[in-house]
Amino acid sequence: LAKTTQPISMDSYEGQEVNITCSHNNIATNDYITWYQQFPSQGPRFIIQGYKTKVTNEVASLFIPADRKSSTLSLPRVSLSDTAVYYCLLYSSASKIIFGSGTRLSIRP
């Protein structure tokens, strides 16, 4: 089963770019890489999803190398409100849904 590994925690400051890397060495061919954000007492919120190369939306970018064994979530110019837990998730119709341990991101003024 494909498993994801992320740093347990990260700290940064307002206005900085934050990059969170997720390792998934055993990713399956049909797996899509999805990132979620979770605030305390709330359900996870979808941020971005990709299969390969680079995906960008209004809140983040997702970089996926050619071998797809890792992915990097990039948050540009973070603010205090970006303090949350970020999860990397692999999913396809053929594989089990496995949440990683998550990365607890703390943003300081």
Place this chain on the structure above:
Amino acid sequence: SAVISQKPSRDICQRGTSLTIQCQVDSQVTMMFWYRQQPGQSLTLIATANQGSEATYESGFVIDKFPISRPNLTFSTLTVSNMSPEDSSIYLCSVTPGQGVEKTQYFGPGTRLLVL
């Protein structure tokens, strides 16, 4: 996207009792999922609930303990049976409204359960 509501939002229960959690979606969806998130931990998938078929449970979770209903494409329930303090957790439902290969999951707000 999908808007998901859960009831109750929180509850305090006595050990040995059962609680049924409801999940309502604002659109018809094929797949619904139930997760558990213990304090400070990541999410663990309990089961997948598809309309018209029996739920599929993950390792460590059994139907007798967590019976699931899926009567239609917008609604599901999860029952936590014969509760013990170890069942204190947040229970979340999620759906995948997409029809393509990629499956974006949308989560409900969760039900916070405390068992005394």
